Amino acid sequence: MSDTLQIIDESGKKVGKAPRLKRETLLRMYRAIVSTRSFDDRCMKLQRTGRIGFSIPNKGVEATSVGAAAALDAAQDWIAPHYRDFAMMFYLGIDVNGMFDNMFGNADDNAVGRQMPVHFSFRDPVNWLSISSPLGTQIPQAVGVAMAMKQRGEKGIALTTFGDGSTSTLGFHSGLNFAGVFGSPVVFLCQNNQWAISCPSEEQTASESYAIKGEAYGIPGIKVDGNDVLAVYRVVSEAVKRARAGEGPTLIEAVTFRMGGHSTSDDPSRYVEQSEFDAWEKRDPLFRFETWLKSEGHLDDEKIAAIRAETDAEMMAAAKAAEAKPRPKLGTIFSDVWEQMPPHLDAQMNACISHFAERDEAVDEKGEFPL
Amino acid sequence: MSDTLQIIDESGKKVGKAPRLKRETLLRMYRAIVSTRSFDDRCMKLQRTGRIGFSIPNKGVEATSVGAAAALDAAQDWIAPHYRDFAMMFYLGIDVNGMFDNMFGNADDNAVGRQMPVHFSFRDPVNWLSISSPLGTQIPQAVGVAMAMKQRGEKGIALTTFGDGSTSTLGFHSGLNFAGVFGSPVVFLCQNNQWAISCPSEEQTASESYAIKGEAYGIPGIKVDGNDVLAVYRVVSEAVKRARAGEGPTLIEAVTFRMGGHSTSDDPSRYVEQSEFDAWEKRDPLFRFETWLKSEGHLDDEKIAAIRAETDAEMMAAAKAAEAKPRPKLGTIFSDVWEQMPPHLDAQMNACISHFAERDEAVDEKGEFPL
């Protein structure tokens, strides 16, 4: 990774100029990464015991998400996210209960139990666009979001994130091209985690890097060590600054690794060599940041243990609370299709409600999500 | 156009190393350009007098098409064409009658009067894929065509052409990406004629050039003076050679100019400055090639006049013949949807035929094509 910016190396040593960040900020970053691991662990357990259907592990890519989140101004910036970067939300101060409501698809879920787990949608603490399963669609949307702010003379910018695989989608091509032409205040963050399900990053495209794809759109492309939270912070901050100053979009490739399966149901041993896992294990972003924080005197083992215990407890409590909540009411199948429910849908809703009122509930068997 | 290959300059002087081509070949190239102008003129007259609905002028871009065609081996190579490059067909030896059958959509039209004019489709003298109106769709198709040849160990390659505007389509993105990944024997030829209807080339994308877009796919990108038939020939020949040798795809940007409206119905004065027309008038590819051929002793004014007279007469005769032919039979609305006509379609066909047999024909009024 020659031309890839790095600030803390794999052993936790500082090798570049660290951005000036307050201790609280650094610890907030650290805690966000730890929270993500706790969240992952909790979800894996819930999925293995059949209590939720699916989750997307974030282990290995958290530094990319957290570094990026720390570069934003949540009060005015928007996020058009990929599904594998909700570590951002922990940094930005999300109420964890809302996340677990989504994992269980209960009555309090922002998505009203309509989406699969991890398809979050928030207005608070930041405008976090509703995650879509179809890949790449958020990219041109982010450009539109940014254009609206520019048009109104606001200073907000849009950050959009996506995987290496998603660079092959139409949304990547149209989104970057429009942003280039219109000089929109957007930051494009490609999380190159080496895999798109079972397709390795080198077979996704023959281009020299993902960053270089910016050339095709007249957009500067920058490569950064995605496992180095400070480097990501630095690079995204600069891109945000440029965007905010009206200097246009930037494409950032964060080089990182998906330290596990694609989802809780995926078995990566079918297609990833063990040696690859081993190699990346050594570049673990948490270990690296932790080591550096310790060497700077910001953390010690006791504090680490405390944070872990706290985040684990927090996740456990939120999961329990969410599981205990009722599922959404039948009528929620029919609401929010349009602002006003048209008569034909109203009729379908009433028929459905009286059907299930007369009889037992629907059989609650469910198929397994394969991936 | 600093990094743009040029062999004959705007005044018709040789400024680079000319490829070694036989006199017959050079004259065949010249005649193809002249034929295209004759064809254009004839079609413009036919459209203005309401005898055909539409045509696509090729004036200004012929050197790109002809230079490319001359680099192919029609016996084994395939073309997945854009609609504004049928000058290729004149070089490759098309029967002009077939072209006018298409312009009139008569019973002998290969497209059976189903497509708009200039949407040609040929198997002979070359595999020329059916032209589509939806832009960019031919690009991934060309990759598939090429992959099939590679898979079977054949030596053929696929040439696909498209406009500057078409680089923004999904087909461009997916086609180039797949070709890069699979190392397919394809040549991508972008005819940058400065306009996509009324959108200038510089507002289509912010990239430095169109050739540079190859970087995003690991495909070499080359820029050539598209008004210089020898330079285009040289560059495309090299790309064909690479593809044939198994060295993968190439993206070529031919810089040229649409010396007129988008179509016979378009009025470019609404959006193109007269000064732009004037500037490019001086770079006319026909003038340039003609001047050089004269200077080399291959042509003289008498010969030029003869060729022009011949091609004009040829087009006139073919147009007359095509106009005199009957239109396709009613049944052709229903055939070729599937290889076998399903019963419901058969029933619709019979109803239609008996409906029009009982009564007069349909009213033959037609709306005007706006563009």
Place this chain on the structure above:
Amino acid sequence: MVQAVNDGLRTIMKEDESVLVMGEDVGPKGGVFLATENLTKEFGKERCFDTPLSEDGIIGVGVGLAMNGMKPVCEIQFQDFIYPAFDQIVSEAAKMRYRSGGQYTVPMTIRTPYGGGIRGGLYHSQSGEAYFAHTAGLKVVIPSTPYDAKGLLISSIMDPDPVMFFEPKALYRAGREEVPEGMYTVDLSKVREVTQGGDAVVFCYGAMVPVCTEAARRIKESRNKDIRVIDLRTLMPLDEEAVLQAARDCGRVVMVHEAPRFCGYGSEISALIAENAIEYMEAPIKRVTGFDTPFPNTLENYYLPDARRVFDAIEEVLDF
């Protein structure tokens, strides 16, 4: 009608700063059919602008603008070229409100000329309304008069949900009807009774409305029967009660559209009646439609339903 569209755009752009017009060639050129003529001149290129050649981009960016406070009016140059944007329309625009529990919404209008009439062959003539009417979360609106074009367009742009606004290009230059100046709206989801009558009802929309009206006139002339012609106008949400009422009143139904028959919009009208009013039917429910083929070019006028085909179908249901 195209002037009415232009007038509608100008009117609402004056009224509401958040309305933007975007698409291929909508700027200086004013659009292929001149629907957006002079808008850039009048409102500046921040409010009416050309985009690169990507329908996916036009709609994707439009969705983003709509989620962040704007009301984009996206033009797709011909309806036939909407398919590269199909994913953004059916997966994103249509489902955004639902999947975000109403946190994000997409008040966007997609304008596009559709249907035959200009010898445009396979790709400048299609009628794809059924694809969108089948997609929950979209509205589908098709005017047939200049008055409705302006009023329905303004309503569509003001609507809080994504609206597919299909303009029958065959009628762009037809109908010299004067439209009222300034703001007015036409309700989305009310049919329009074009002619009165109780002997049979013909449901139609877009460019088929004048065709059906002419057929009804001929039936009156030759057989003295009164045919009710109903212009559906808003295909989704459909004014189902009005459709069923007309079917019950008349007992004889013909459905007419340009699009292919199989799984076309007309099949829903038939199905609706067969499900809710079959006992009133005194004849088969007939459909007069484009054929189940791609759209031809030379033989366009044999493909498109004309007044004679509609006339024959009305006769059939009358004589059953």
Place this chain on the structure above:
Amino acid sequence: MVQAVNDGLRTIMKEDESVLVMGEDVGPKGGVFLATENLTKEFGKERCFDTPLSEDGIIGVGVGLAMNGMKPVCEIQFQDFIYPAFDQIVSEAAKMRYRSGGQYTVPMTIRTPYGGGIRGGLYHSQSGEAYFAHTAGLKVVIPSTPYDAKGLLISSIMDPDPVMFFEPKALYRAGREEVPEGMYTVDLSKVREVTQGGDAVVFCYGAMVPVCTEAARRIKESRNKDIRVIDLRTLMPLDEEAVLQAARDCGRVVMVHEAPRFCGYGSEISALIAENAIEYMEAPIKRVTGFDTPFPNTLENYYLPDARRVFDAIEEVLDF
């Protein structure tokens, strides 16, 4: 059923060298549902290969392969992700034979798992068959048994035109039926009579076939009426004569599918009968379908038609 699909692919790949399998994760991983398991191992990665993440590319490249002598079998990982390829499917694959006067043809099969049953929410559950059935030039095939899955798949791959092959993912792991070894085909365009009966007919396909069969069984049990369940299998071209005959025989019709109702495939069945056999109808033509909403997640089992909803509808038409 997924083993039958895998077996079908293996069988035809052995038989015909021009058959290729391509798509996302179809190679070493063997596909998300293991439908392509071991094919790369057995036939090499020239014959079964992973592609970049672009459905437009998969289908566009597939169209090119098909035009040049190959028979590509393109997998779309979930039917919900087919929309980026919509343009290549409806504008290109479907219209190539027509627009080239038969000079170029597209013998391609597009396989994709569709429908509910795995708690996949909005984007891993859709049933988009109506979009494709409405598009002239495509065939649409949906098996409901392992035997049919293999036979129909082989027929689809051998077919000279593009075939949309929708696999009901809810049935992937169901039905331990043994399928015959080696080559066999099942006719495209013949319905399958699942149960015999003359009191009412239920038309269905895919994962709704066992649901309807169960409902018919319960009706037999509770009311001693014999319900004919017909699995349509090939939605385009449809065996219209068989549909009409069954409708005439029974006089009472219920149509069942998972997809939303409005402009769904069922509307065509209703319309067909209302147009050609209405005089035989002794009851309204009922539809039992998914609701006109996106597909929910937690409440999936309330959204999907189940045997009780079908049972109720049959009762309604019997009691009319």
